[in-house]
Amino acid sequence: MGIPEYRAVFLAHSLSLLGVVVSEIALSVLVYDLTGSPLLSALTFAVGFLPYLLGGTLFAGVADRFPARRVLVVCDLLCAACVAVMALPGTPIGLLLALRCALAVVSPVFQGTRMATLADVLGDGDLFVLGRSLLRIVSQSALLVGYGCGGLLLTVLSPRHALLITVATFLASALLLRLGTRRRPARAGRGTPADGPLTGARRVLADRRTRLLLLLFWAPPLFCVVPEALAAPYADRIGAGSTGLGLLMCALPVGTIAGELFAGARLRPATRERVALPLLCFMLLPYLGFALAPGLGWTLCLLVLSGAGNAYTLGLDQWFVAAVPEELRGRAMTLNTAGLMTVQGVGMALAGVAAQFAGVPATVAGAGLLGTLVCVPLALAARRGAAPGGALRKNERPKCETGLTTM
Structure with missing residues (x-):
């Protein structure tokens, strides 16, 4: 945590992860409130998994073809835009699920670029291993406390208002990454053509x-x-x-x-x-x-x-x-x-x-x-x-x- 760039990546990871946890709970409750269907409510979680394959194969090259900082910031902004549309009154169920899929397509590009950036920030040795481990620990800890806190949050806010918190966390993550990390050239230009x-x-x-x-x-x-x-x-x-x-x-x-x-x-x-x-x-x-x-x-x-x-x-x-x-x-x-x-x-x-x-x-x-x-x-x-x-x-x-x- 003594490296300023790593602190920015760590804090951005924590904020975006908080936003994801809140959005998953809020969206699941919102879909159930609108439809009364346990199946569709559960589907909001399921559609967050399989689109990863699409994003990870079709858009994997984005992580190396463009400067990492730009990719990270644009991904956060895209996620914020998707969740903002989810929070609009009257958004139909089909569009809610489609936007959930869009988040899952963007997510592997963001995460892969972030992990590759860690190797630039921390080097290829033990600092990288420990830095990545710390991010995983944060992810697991978020699962322990995030769902409970998200449930409490929904006792005082409507699901759509809770989604606005997710928008704010993605925007804050984008700002941290833009101001807290150094611009580096695209990796594809370092040794091989894009x-x-x-x-x-x-x-x-x-x-x-x-x-x-x-x-x-x-x-x-x-x-x-x-x-x-x-x-x-x-x-x-x-x-x-x-x-x-x-x-x-x-x-x-x-x-x-x-x-x-x-x-x-x-x-x-x-x-x-x-x-x-x-x-x-x-x-x-x-x-x-x-x-x-x-x-x-x-x-x-x-x-x-x-x-x-x-x-x-x-x-x-x-x-x-x-x-x-x-x-x-x-x-x-x-x-x-x-x-x-x-x-x-x-x-x-x-x-x-x-x-x-x-x-x-x-x-x-x-x-x-x-x-x-x-x-x-x-x-x-x-x-x-x-x-x-x-x-x-x-x-x-x-x-x-x-x-x-x-x-």
Whole structure:
């Protein structure tokens, strides 16, 4: 936090995240008030996931083709404009959902550009890993307190008035980024000519090592979200009530925060990289305990333990920023963000379908087993890319103490 540019990015992230949380709650309530349909109310959350894939593929090149500061400010202004239209009286339901989709299309471009900017501000080393970890911790913390505060906010404001708060947070974020970060040239001009967005995405995915790293980021969240998606029916099954449901929703974020804080503060960079793959292999195993349909206390322990395994991303972050060429870094980060959100949406949908036939405990336990069977081969493939003792092979970039060679 001692770097002024990072402080500006951090504060802008916090403000825009607050706005997103408030808008999700307010929009969901607004749609339900207008339609009385639980399905359409839930759909306002669902449409926030899958459009990430569209934005992350079609517009990934924007992150590198234009100066990063300009991209970040324009994205914030576009989001503010979309939410402002949502807040207008008489906005029809179809337009509300379309604008929600538009936010989800813009979001991966913004997030990918911001993460690439962190590498410019903090460098490619341990400061980048810790800085990105801190942003993730803020995101998880927002999930813990944001929804509760948003619910309280709606007791004194109408949903449309609450949306105006989101507009203000996006505008404040744009102002912070415009005044608090330095203008840098477009990355595509630093080493290679600018190309089309799909061409840029293909260039990122053309490298087998980068594809493997992206899979290491994407595979666990596909299965991790299953307990969250099924928290309400599971709370009902064990008789936990609304208070228990709130605790179940908080358990994974609490574990994630604890794991990342411990790894970031107490482990050396080389140690974080060494434990990344073991954590990847074991983080979903606690879900197997759901086969016994445990009570609330044991369930919370299982979820916190699994959430702590997300500390594997600290080691993976270092490999990723070292593996991707600088001129493609914005596109790579954008694709990563789009993939993360998309697989979470898919995971939630599949969890609901499976629970209809197998029941909630069996579905969560099955996600733990299947997820482990997916993650272990990926970890072994990554391990084969590292030379004994953590030394890198000659065609690996020298910025990472333990890394992956071209597969």
